[in-house]
Amino acid sequence: MFDLEVAGESLQLSPHRALFLPRLSTLVVADLHWGKAATFRAKGVPLPPGVTTSDLERLSAVLDETTAARLVIVGDLLHARAGRHERTLDAIAEWRAARAALEIVLVRGNHDTHAGDPPAALHIECVDGPLIVGPFACQHHPTAHASHYVLAGHLHPHVNLRGRGRQSLRLPCFAFCERGAILPAFTSFTGGGAYTPGEGDRVFAIVEHEIMQTIPARSHR
Numbered sequence: 001m002f003d004l005e006v007a008g009e010s011l012q013l014s015p016h017r018a019l020f021l022p023r024l025s026t027l028v029v030a031d032l033h034w035g036k037a038a039t040f041r042a043k044g045v046p047l048p049p050g051v052t053t054s055d056l057e058r059l060s061a062v063l064d065e066t067t068a069a070r071l072v073i074v075g076d077l078l079h080a081r082a083g084r085h086e087r088t089l090d091a092i093a094e095w096r097a098a099r100a101a102l103e104i105v106l107v108r109g110n111h112d113t114h115a116g117d118p119p120a121a122l123h124i125e126c127v128d129g130p131l132i133v134g135p136f137a138c139q140h141h142p143t144a145h146a147s148h149y150v151l152a153g154h155l156h157p158h159v160n161l162r163g164r165g166r167q168s169l170r171l172p173c174f175a176f177c178e179r180g181a182i183l184p185a186f187t188s189f190t191g192g193g194a195y196t197p198g199e200g201d202r203v204f205a206i207v208e209h210e211i212m213q214t215i216p217a218r219s220h221r
Helices: 036-042 051-066 086-097 110-115
Strands: 002-006 009-014 018-021 026-029 070-073 103-107 125-127 131-133 136-138 149-152 158-162 168-176 180-182 202-207 210-214
Touching (some): 026 051, 051 086, 158 202
Parallel strands (some): 026 070, 136 149, 149 180
Antiparallel strands (some): 158 168, 168 180
16 A cells, blocks of 8 residues: 555555545545446457456455445446346345445446446445545546545546666556546456646556556656
């Protein structure tokens, strides 16, 4: 975990692509896209099963590490209606049953609009953003809030690191701007990113099992 102070609040960045607020016992994640692989398979793309299960195991690991009492998802819990596959929903239901005491709040994102809210049996509170959590406004899109520091997702930020001989490495990252932070997509099944760092931004790349603060050579929108 990487310790940081933002908006007067101590927080921790996890290489599991999550942000933890210790004082508020709240874990914040973005862009889980549950059922994305099932959506691709429904369209004839031959992908192996197990993506959602793997991500659930990673989510369990960071919840166990932080002992968070609340999980806030800043958008895009389910990928699409086609991804509401029985096998996917059964895996999520089994995971949820093992963590019945955990409070889960979904701040709806653009994919949630199309996929619909998760089944009521999962006991996930669904709200439209912003959701105020301490000094933070939790919302899907990284637009400025009038009074609170924003925690958002949507852009799946990556950073490009360059070395000698035109070598480059593309890594998921957390990006902290003047008025808000953009969290990496939690799902491991994601492609490009859409974040270009600005002057004064603090960027924290996820390098295997560690967080590394870095100055990117180049990023893409």
